[in-house]
Amino acid sequence: MTGFAVQVRDLGVRYGDTQALDGASLDLPAGAIVGLLGRNGSGKTTLLSVLAALRKPSTGSVLVDGEDPFENERVMERVCLIRESGDVMADEKLSDTLDLVAAARPTWDGEYAAELLDAFELSLRKRPGTLSRGQRSAVGAVIGLASRAPLTIFDEVYLGMDAPSRYRFYDALLADYVEHPRTIILSSHLISEVERLFEEVVVLEAGRVLLAEDADSVRARGATVTGPKDRVAEATRDLTVIGRRDLGPTAEVTVFDALGADERARLDAAGLDIGPVGLQDLFVHLTGGKS
Incomplete structure (x- = not known):
């Protein structure tokens, strides 16, 4: 079966x-x-x-x-x-x-x-x-x-x-x-x-399907980018930003894009930290911040 x-x-x-x-x-x-x-x-x-x-x-x-x-x-x-x-x-x-x-x-x-x-x-x-x-x-x-x-x-x-x-x-x-x-x-x-x-x-x-994909692909498309506000804004302006938090001079944005090796190298060269995002956080961001 x-x-x-x-x-x-x-x-x-x-x-x-x-x-x-x-x-x-x-x-x-x-x-x-x-x-x-x-x-x-x-x-x-x-x-x-x-x-x-x-x-x-x-x-x-x-x-x-x-x-x-x-x-x-x-x-x-x-x-x-x-x-x-x-x-x-x-x-x-x-x-x-x-x-x-x-x-x-x-x-x-x-x-x-x-x-x-x-x-x-x-x-x-x-x-x-x-x-x-x-x-x-x-x-x-x-x-x-x-x-x-x-x-x-x-x-x-x-x-x-x-x-x-x-x-x-x-x-x-x-x-x-x-x-x-x-x-x-x-x-x-x-x-x-x-x-x-x-x-x-x-x-x-x-009532509509917002997303239907294999879970690994969804996880791979989610990432946080953290660093000084101006550098984060510049580095992520062409990415799909689904969430943002400002922590004084620091910003953390959640992006929903497949970040390839070149994109990750570019963000790293800008002195920014890249982190994973769990499915729950992605869900909250994708559905307007409410669970």
């Missing part, structure tokens, strides 16, 4: 007078971990709902593994969308929820689910309605990972967990992805925690 590829073309989704997605287009390769980033209201959850066949596009098209996923049983049973709530039956024992998932998911691995339940200290006898928010989030993580769906989507599923549980989830996801490659989409506001996992990055802004 290598996962499902995704193609989105001119996708539009409207809720009454609200245009949640507006002409969004992107391609996701099969067998990659994708970071889906965007401010609140950018259209992330709407896009994921369309990919999981929970919502029909208003305009445009979506293909998952080469097929329209909407009302497509073959695709739908192999796409797993997990939200923070975990999508569990609150009044039934956890074992009943997992039995239902196992019956609906042809790729379900019960032994792996049991291992994960032990790791997260979850009892099959518990009813999800009696669990804490963090425990319910962990149940969702277990279902998403053990489903081993060719397209697995986590929509902020880990926000309810404490830090040790979140990192346990990240490590489990990466380890199982290596053993069982599939396409995994992570929608998250905790970018600094999860960016190490990303192989592809998609950034949504106001």
